Amino acid sequence: MSSIEEGCSVGAAESGVDGLAVGAARFARATARLDECAAFYREIVGLTQLFAFSDHAGYSGFVFGLPGPRAQLELVRRDDAPAPPPVDPEDAVVLYLRGGFEALRERLADHGVAEVIPDNPYWVAAGAFAVLDPEGWMLIVVPPDSDADAVRIEKFTGDREEIAWSFRMAEDSEPLLAGYIGRGRVWVARNASGDVVGHIQAAPETDESTWEIVNTAVVRPLRGSGVGRRMIDTVVAAATAAGVRRLEVATATADAGNLRFYQRCGFRMTRIVPDVFTAAAGYEDVVMVDGIRMLDQVWFAREL
Incomplete structure (x- = not known):
């Protein structure tokens, strides 16, 4: 018998070497399945879409907040670009959640997104789960600190x-x-x-x-x-x-x-x-x- 919310915000560095101060960061990733990947991160994962662009000097893309504008994920495609190289098992987007961990897990399952086990055992030990996006990149979701x-x-x-x-x-x-x-x-x-x-x-x-x-x-x-x-x-x-x-x-x-x-x-x-x-x-x-x-x-x- 047996009886998204929020990602981890990467804050701006107050100072660095020789006074370096980073105000925001964006990770840009080329994809041949732009619309599918954008829909995955926007509609299933639940990231906030900050903006989208089309045919900007031959480039189209979507930019998502992680969770806000100070840390961003950009999915981009150039019109005449060859297909991206095969995905490496260590290519991943990692979300450190402050809430909604189980809700996201359920939503992914409800959409038929199967969980996978990362090669790096650190993530399993951390209580995280992982799935693959439509292009095969790994999305690793780390639970919030809780009881x-x-x-x-x-x-x-x-x-x-x-x-x-x-x-x-x-x-x-x-x-x-x-x-x-x-x-x-x-x-x-x-x-x-x-x-x-x-x-x-x-x-x-x-x-x-x-x-x-x-x-x-x-x-x-x-x-x-x-x-x-x-x-x-x-x-x-x-x-x-x-x-x-x-x-x-x-x-x-x-x-x-x-x-x-x-x-x-x-x-x-x-x-x-x-x-x-x-x-x-x-x-x-x-x-x-x-x-x-x-x-x-x-x-x-x-x-x-």
Whole structure:
């Protein structure tokens, strides 16, 4: 079970060597797919378009603020220019956000923009995600400093009854919870004060080549902050190290948030089991989620 905004502004330097004072900076990049790239950064990413120009001495382009005019991204094309050289894996635009990190991540996913893993491990360690723009340049998005940054994920070895409240955030059936709370491994998310703010439980199936994510939850104030994805990544790493080939997880068909979340984490739907969340299984007679009656269960799988 499982229950743009702003970029980083590059400020003007007050002073430099021999009194150098930079008032603004613009990064100009040639592209053969000008309109597509401009639409990507303007309409999907959400950067502010400062201005556009057409046939200016044979050049056309768009200029975006990062987020304002003191730091700019220019996409430019010369009418008779040859195609730009192939994109290097290290060619990237990096946005350091002050807000809207998860909203941007969702918007990109909603537009079918798949995430990629940068070659440089620094960005993964920083909690960033990356996508490719229409020409193959990498856009790396770094999250803002927040309470989620202080959260650590660690294996839990204590009495699970002590954190049963966290399991109950994702499980409404006491008989079912009692039957599986002791299974497999559990990791918890702890904040800077050491308090548990979430958990994830994974247990092997019969042949141990498959693990099931049995129960996972995050406290409401940190939902959407990336903590849930970090816990999924922790299980993926542990399963991979153990030689596991497949992860499975189930949720209610009525829970649209979970359906979106697991697919963004690389899981794909495999089957639907009808009439799982019923009174016979220990649930209330009628449970509603976002106006939809919770009855059926959908299973997801991710190959490792």
